Amino acid sequence: MSSYAELKGYYHLRETIGSGGFAKVKLAYHALTAEKVAIKIMDKKGLGEDLPRVYTEIAAMKELCHQHICKLYQVIETEDRFFMILEYCPEGELFDYIVAKDRLAEDEARLFFRQIVSAVGYIHNMGYAHRDLKPENLLLDEEQNLRLIDFGLCAKPRGGMENHLLTCCGSPAYAAPELISGKEYLGAEADLWSMGILLYALLCGYLPFDDEKIPQLYKKIQTGKYETPAWLSEGSKQLIGQLLQVDAKRRITINELLNHPWLMKDLNVPVEWHSKYKRQLDEDCITEMAVHYGKTKQEMETLISERKFDYLTATYSLLLEKKIKGRPVRLLHKQNGSSVVRPRS
Numbered sequence: 183m184s185s186y187a188e189l190k191g192y193y194h195l196r197e198t199i200g201s202g203g204f205a206k207v208k209l210a211y212h213a214l215t216a217e218k219v220a221i222k223i224m225d226k227k228g229l230g231e232d233l234p235r236v237y238t239e240i241a242a243m244k245e246l247c248h249q250h251i252c253k254l255y256q257v258i259e260t261e262d263r264f265f266m267i268l269e270y271c272p273e274g275e276l277f278d279y280i281v282a283k284d285r286l287a288e289d290e291a292r293l294f295f296r297q298i299v300s301a302v303g304y305i306h307n308m309g310y311a312h313r314d315l316k317p318e319n320l321l322l323d324e325e326q327n328l329r330l331i332d333f334g335l336c337a338k339p340r341g342g343m344e345n346h347l348l349t350c351c352g353s354p355a356y357a358a359p360e361l362i363s364g365k366e367y368l369g370a371e372a373d374l375w376s377m378g379i380l381l382y383a384l385l386c387g388y389l390p391f392d393d394e395k396i397p398q399l400y401k402k403i404q405t406g407k408y409e410t411p412a413w414l415s416e417g418s419k420q421l422i423g424q425l426l427q428v429d430a431k432r433r434i435t436i437n438e439l440l441n442h443p444w445l446m447k448d449l450n451v452p453v454e455w456h457s458k459y460k461r462q463l464d465e466d467c468i469t470e471m472a473v474h475y476g477k478t479k480q481e482m483e484t485l486i487s488e489r490k491f492d493y494l495t496a497t498y499s500l501l502l503e504k505k506i507k508g509r510p511v512r513l514l515h516k517q518n519g520s521s522v523v524r525p526r527s
């Protein structure tokens with residue numbers, strides 16, 4: 183197991199919890215707070231032409247701070263690898279959750295879908311399209327709330343969300359008809375199609391368009407024809423139909439979703455897409471860090487405001503997490519070099 187010298191003393195590495203391609207995710211503990219984190223380690227050489235995706239993901243996640251988006255705490259770039267220190271979600275992927283339950287009841291699917299609408303509403307408002315929305319990219323945190331991950335394919339069209347994109351990307355079964363037809367498309371509209379596939383998967387436990395041969399799968403997507411099983415309510419069928427509109431211009435928009443009757447049923451409040459995180463810094467966390475680093479509160483506040491996504495940014499964010507979870511706002515103090523003193527026998 184490689185030691186990753188860059189992490190030594192700052193994070194205590196544990197087992198690998200995910201691996202794919204030229205990246206792996208390891209569970210780790212942040213040394214000063216003992217909080218769990220997930221470290222995504224990417225090998226530069228192996229990434230090849232996919233390297234720009236990492237810069238895209240890092241730039242996007244630095245800007246995105248939201249209750250339903252996986253938090254980025256720190257970035258370490260060395261000559262041959264990247265380390266992204268991210269929020270640890272202990273309940274794994276929504277994909278596995280659906281498989282384990284076969285399919286979700288409408289009221290449970292509604293709660294999850296509201297959180298997805300909240301996250302997508304926020305990233306669209308920030309000028310981003312995710313472009314790879316699927317249950318594998320939605321993780322469950324310790325309160326079984328969803329966190330969106332994998333922004334490697336996201337786009338921030340120059341000049342705003344009205345500008346068209348061209349790159350065909352994402353996972354075939356979730357890809358919008360206009361995206362697979364190679365025409366220009368709007369990232370936001372393609373995300374809404376993927377959300378239709380996601381909602382169908384939540385309520386049915388399988389995909390509306392599926393085929394092991396990609397060309398056949400694409401044909402099915404472009405017809406826009408799919409089965410609606412008997413257990414779907416009229417409201418569910420209607421909403422899925424508004425999302426899986428082949429003509430992107432007739433597709434429901436994220437703003438129409440926020441207070442859609444199906445999403446409001448039994449809850450009667452529109453989906454809140456704003457970030458609940460406040461911009462101003464937390465006094466208790468600043469104080470604890472100032473003491474630990476032997477700096478004045480003002481010096482500490484200035485350093486943290488720079489948001490360099492270094493160990494200070496990670497320590498502040500994780501200390502704030504501890505406070506939000508009602509744990510003591512305390513850093514583990516450096517143990518001086520002395521070993522345990524044995525009582526004289």
Ligand SMILES: Cn1cc(Br)cc1C(=O)Nc1[nH]nc2c1CN(C(=O)N[C@H](CN1CCCC1)c1ccccc1)C21CC1
Pocket residue numbers: 199200201202205206207220221222252268269270271272273274275318319321331332
């Ligand atoms: C699988 N699992 C089971 C439990 Br219990 C917790 C987890 C778990 O992975 N938790 C977790 N917390 N935080 C993260 C993860 C996984 N994870 C991920 O970023 N996971 C993605 C998963 N993608 C889905 C489709 C392709 C890859 C990943 C990316 C590269 C290599 C491996 C995995 C982060 C870092 C954000």
